[in-house]
Each structure stands twice: as C-alpha cells, then as structure tokens.
Amino acid sequence: MTAEPAHRLPSLEAALDAASNPRAPAGELATLAAHPDTRVRAAVAAHPNTPPHLLGLLAERFAAKVLHNPALTLLRLARPHLLSEFPDVGVAALAALPDAPDWVLDAALRHESVNAVLAVARRPQLSEARVRMLAESGLWQVREAAALRPDLPPDLLGKLASDDDYDVRKAVALRDDVPEGLLSGLVHDSHSMVRAHVARRLDLPLALIARLASDTDSDVLSVLARRLDLPPALREQLMDSDDIGVRAATLQAWAVPESWLRRAEQDPEPEVRAALAHRPNLGPETLLRLAHDEAEPVRRALLERDDLPDDAVIRLAHAPEQDIRLHVASALNLPEAALDVLMTDEDAAVRTVLAVRPDLGEVRLLQLTEDANAEVRRATALSQQAAGNVLTRLCSDTNAGVRRAAALHPALTPEQLARLAADPDAGVRLSVASRAGLDRGLRDQLSRDPDPLVAQAAGQGDQQAAQHFLHP
Numbered sequence: 001m002t003a004e005p006a007h008r009l010p011s012l013e014a015a016l017d018a019a020s021n022p023r024a025p026a027g028e029l030a031t032l033a034a035h036p037d038t039r040v041r042a043a044v045a046a047h048p049n050t051p052p053h054l055l056g057l058l059a060e061r062f063a064a065k066v067l068h069n070p071a072l073t074l075l076r077l078a079r080p081h082l083l084s085e086f087p088d089v090g091v092a093a094l095a096a097l098p099d100a101p102d103w104v105l106d107a108a109l110r111h112e113s114v115n116a117v118l119a120v121a122r123r124p125q126l127s128e129a130r131v132r133m134l135a136e137s138g139l140w141q142v143r144e145a146a147a148l149r150p151d152l153p154p155d156l157l158g159k160l161a162s163d164d165d166y167d168v169r170k171a172v173a174l175r176d177d178v179p180e181g182l183l184s185g186l187v188h189d190s191h192s193m194v195r196a197h198v199a200r201r202l203d204l205p206l207a208l209i210a211r212l213a214s215d216t217d218s219d220v221l222s223v224l225a226r227r228l229d230l231p232p233a234l235r236e237q238l239m240d241s242d243d244i245g246v247r248a249a250t251l252q253a254w255a256v257p258e259s260w261l262r263r264a265e266q267d268p269e270p271e272v273r274a275a276l277a278h279r280p281n282l283g284p285e286t287l288l289r290l291a292h293d294e295a296e297p298v299r300r301a302l303l304e305r306d307d308l309p310d311d312a313v314i315r316l317a318h319a320p321e322q323d324i325r326l327h328v329a330s331a332l333n334l335p336e337a338a339l340d341v342l343m344t345d346e347d348a349a350v351r352t353v354l355a356v357r358p359d360l361g362e363v364r365l366l367q368l369t370e371d372a373n374a375e376v377r378r379a380t381a382l383s384q385q386a387a388g389n390v391l392t393r394l395c396s397d398t399n400a401g402v403r404r405a406a407a408l409h410p411a412l413t414p415e416q417l418a419r420l421a422a423d424p425d426a427g428v429r430l431s432v433a434s435r436a437g438l439d440r441g442l443r444d445q446l447s448r449d450p451d452p453l454v455a456q457a458a459g460q461g462d463q464q465a466a467q468h469f470l471h472p
Contacts, residue, residue, distance in 0.1 A: 012037050019043035026051050033058060045069065052082065059090030063097055066090075067104070076103070088113030095119035105130065114139050121145035128153060140165040147171035158182060166191035173197040183208055192217040199223040206231065213237060222249035239263070248275035261286070270295035277301035284309040291315040303327050310335040317341040322350070329353040339364065348373040355379035365390050374399040381405035391416055400425040407431035417442060426451040433458040 010018065018024055019032050019040050026049055033044045033054050038061070044050055045062035048071035059066040066072070076082050083091050083104065092115045094100055095108035108116040109130065120126070121134050121142055126149075134146035135156045144167050146152060147160045161172045161182045166189070172178060173186050173194055186198045187208050196219050198204065199212050212224050213234045222245050224230070225238045230253070239250050239260050248271050250256065251264055256279070264276040265286065274297040276282075277290050287305070290298055291312035299319055302308060308316075317328050317338045328334070329342050329350050342354055343364055352375055354360060355368050360383070368380050369390055378401055380386055381394050386409055394406035395416050404427045406412070407420045421432045421442050426449075432438065433446040434457045446458035
C-alpha cells in the first residue's frame, strides 16, 4: 500500500489569491489562518467569511484588520457578547487600538481577564465614567492603573489612598498632585513600601520628613537618608543609626559632611566602608587607606574607580582574591610597581593576562617565557611585543603547544621559521605550513611532509592561510 500524500499548505501566491477571494468558504479560510506568511493571515482576519472563533484568535496579531472586518457589525448583532468569546489577548489588542469604538472598550471593561481591562486602563483618553469603573474594579491591578491616571477625579484619589491593596496606595504616593493631607496619612501607612515611596517625593514637606525620620523600617530610613534636603539634625541622627544599611545609605546622598566621611572610614561594618569607597572625589590618602582595608567588599568597591593612586593599585595587586588581581592585571595604565607584583603572582591565570599586555615590556615578557606554566609561555607567543630573544626562546620551548603558537607569530625571522619547519611535532609544522606568504622553499619542503595534513596545508598555499590574532 502507498501512504496518502501529506497535506500541504498552498503556495504564498495561491494562498493570497484564495484569501482575497470574496467567496472563499469558511473551511478554506480556517486552513489559510495557519499559513506561516503574515500577509495571508492578515487577509483572513479581514475576510467577512472568517468564522468568529478564528477572528478571536487572529485579533492579537491583526487587531486593526479584525476591527474593520465588514462582517463584524452583523456578528455583533447575532452575538451580543461576541468579545467575551475572544481570547483575552485579542480583546486587549482591540481595546488598545487608537480608534477602538465604545462598544469594544465597554466589552473589554466587562471581560473577565485583567489583561483586557488593563488595555482600557492604559488608554490616554477615557470618559470619567470609565475611569470611575476602573477605580472601583475588583482587580487590584486595575485600581493601581487607575491610581496612576492623570484624569483621576479628586474624590477617587482619597478613596484609593486608603485602598486595601498596598500597590494601589503606593501608586497614589507616586502622584504629583497628592495633597498634604493625604500624604500625612500615607506617611503612617501600614506597609513600608508605601512609606518608602512617600520618602522619595521631591516636594515632601519638612514636617513629614521629620515624621518619617522616626520610622522603624530600615528601607524607609535608607530612602530618607539619601535626600539632599535633610535637616542637619536628622542627617546626624541617620548617620548614627544602629542599622548598617541606613548608615551606608547616608553616604549615597549628594552632599555629605566631611566629618562624616572621616567617621565612615572607621565604621565597624564593611558595608558602610564600601559605600564610602563608592563616593566620588575622595582624596588619594583616603583611597590608599581604603585599599588597605581588610574587608573584601571594600576592595571590590574600589575596583569600580578610575582615579586610584598608584599605591592603592599596587595594594590591590596583593589582594587575596584571585578575581580582583585578574581585574587589576587587565586594567589600563598600570604602574610599573604593580606589574612587578603581578609578575610573581601565584596564579597562572594572572600571569597569562600579563603576558598579552601591550605595555609589559621586553624584559618582563622574556621572564615569562621561562614561566613554569605552559599556558603562560604560550600567551607570550600571542603578544604583539614578542620579538628577538622572546621568539628565540619560544621556538625551542619544551611544550609543543607553545611552539605551535609561536610558529604563527608574524615577527618570526627566516631562520626561526626554518627551524620550526623541521620541528619534530607535526602540529608545529602545520602552523608553519598554514602561514600566509610563506617562503617558496619552505612551502615546497612542507608539501612533502610525511604528515598528510601538513603536506595538504602547504600545498594549498595562501588559500586557507591561518591568521595570527595580531593580524586583522
């Protein structure tokens, strides 16, 4: 027996013709609705013979086509609750259209899905009646969206300020037009997130700032501590807080008294000293003292600065954390003394990073060619500074992998190339054979190499030449 041929979708041209046919039957349109081309599916969404359930599925992607489908008016008459049968994402897409008519907005407001209702809540222009419906919704997400609307009636603002859900009250606290009376209530809100949002307000009256300063929640106090307009007495109070996070937050304020910066250096908590290390415009003496800090968070905070004095950089090069030393080893413009410290680092990865630095210098690079770790020695073969004695040592390295890397270096002399072309390791000879612009004599020699891969690479000439990373 022979199997029946698998069903195939029509070609794009045939599908577009079929979807544009005013007499296309519903069954054919249902097939075309699964076509991979968006133009075909868009044509189906606009076709008057497309079944209602397919219009609901297509509305998410082709909302405008569905909205202006000529059969939609008749479908509404036959199915008064048509949109309640649509998936919520389709209803949301229809309600988000700028020209969505009132019947669509009302249907979306009545939809059981929060996504459909939120699509209406996010529209810039709504009637007061619809705004009131949103503010009185049983869904907290909808009430939250209503609380953020600039056209919210004043009486609803007070109602939402005492909403059962803290996210709604938090949205009220973010508004620019909250009267001081409502703010006074929000300052005493039962949820710390609401009070923290009040503490962020730029226009917060001083009396309410003072009231928040007696809050017991560290998040609220930390927000308050970052304010620029704190009265001196309150700033001093927060600087002396028993909470580590609050003391650290005071150092994140725009302006901090010089005396407190000095006190922060002696703070027993690393988090506070790390916050100090983040502050701009610290003097070199302070930065050097912080670089000698025994706490890891302080050292990590210093890594983010680009104004460290040389002595502080040298100190960080001695850090016990390997990743901190790696960070220092890869930094720009390292002082010579820091390079010397890292040259003897116990971790080979640090020395490997040093080997490819363009500012390492020939003396240090030559020293690394004698490193006990082969990865470090191979890295020197990738250095743009490698030349002369460095390459001579690399060409005679005991590790074949090092010699393979050296054989690709663009600065090799003819004598060094000849030596590597006769290397006992086939991989080294392959590196030589793969070079661009190889001497004709050496290429002929390698084309007769006993290893077929070497001979093949030499025979291809420059067609598939390997590129050293120093070459573009």
